[in-house]
Amino acid sequence: MKSADRDAAYVEFVVSRQTRLRRAAYAMCGDWYRADDLLQTALTKLYVAWPRLEREGGEDAYVRKILLSSHLDHVKRASSRREVVSEVVDSPHASLTGAADDRDELIAALQRLPEMQRKVVVLRQVLDLSVEQTAAELGIATGTVKSHHSRGVARLHELLTETLAQEERR
């Protein structure tokens, strides 16, 4: 495959997927900049594997897998370094939109879900994968996907309702 052809096909793929993929990364990690790092890591690896993947298929699954595993790697590294955010002096994201508060509530609530529940909710709600696709992606049974999804969504409702009630009391 010529380099120009490879690049054109890759760019077409990236343009059509990058928004949804970054949203999924953001939902997983709760930080737009970190999400962009995760996406760039995944897309960089995708470029290297592109000829094989284009020949054999599975580009979407590959990039999703890298995205999720890169996030997990980061969580592990951060955990081993015992990173602590002592104070958020100034969030650059807050100024980006008036909807920042709503976003933070939902994304913050997602961060409080157990890892597998969060993955299932993100794959189902953000990336629109079917139960079967999600099961294949995570290597778990379809029944387990359904269970994680219903528990995750129920917990999200609880957390968001709590937040809403707290705001109303203020």
Add this chain to the structure above:
Amino acid sequence: MIDLEERFERAWAGEPAHVDLELRLAGGRTRLRRRRLAVAGGALAAAVALSGGAAVAIGVVAGHDPGHGPGPAGSPRDAGLPRPVDPDEPSGARGVEVAQTVLDLKRIDPVTNAAYTDDGRVVVRPGWLVTQKIDDVYVAPGKQAAIGLEITNTTTLEAEWYYLQWGEDGSSSVNRSWPQANPGMTLRGWMPGAPGSRSRP
């Protein structure tokens, strides 16, 4: 009942712009180039190992004392051959050295703590650890390499960010910042081309 779909849609409202597509491509090309170099390095090492083995075999056949031939100390492993680089190795584990010669130290500007050497190595001042390294960064026209680094002082634990560029003609450029000067931002976010960068090197 909270409408999750609607909440997600609202959550995306403030997302920053995407990185320029050319930068996405540049990251991929850089990684591909490194991988090819790693494969070539591995093949070279294997070829030299094979030819070294052949030389030993020939020496034995010709009646040379093996004790004076290439022994363990002269084996290809110890001959300074290029080690195949694994591009998936965790950041900070390879490619950056602590300056150990006066010449390398002179390459580091007195007010900074990391630099490219004339021959394209990256060195940090003694007393600093590489805590994050990003290889697939934007390389400006006329430059052949660039790297993003977060280094941490082993005494004060203060961290600094660097965006370094290097040209084959020995030219280099250094941009430095600090995490505390860019709250909420990552090293990659600070470097050129990142979406929503507030301070550009």
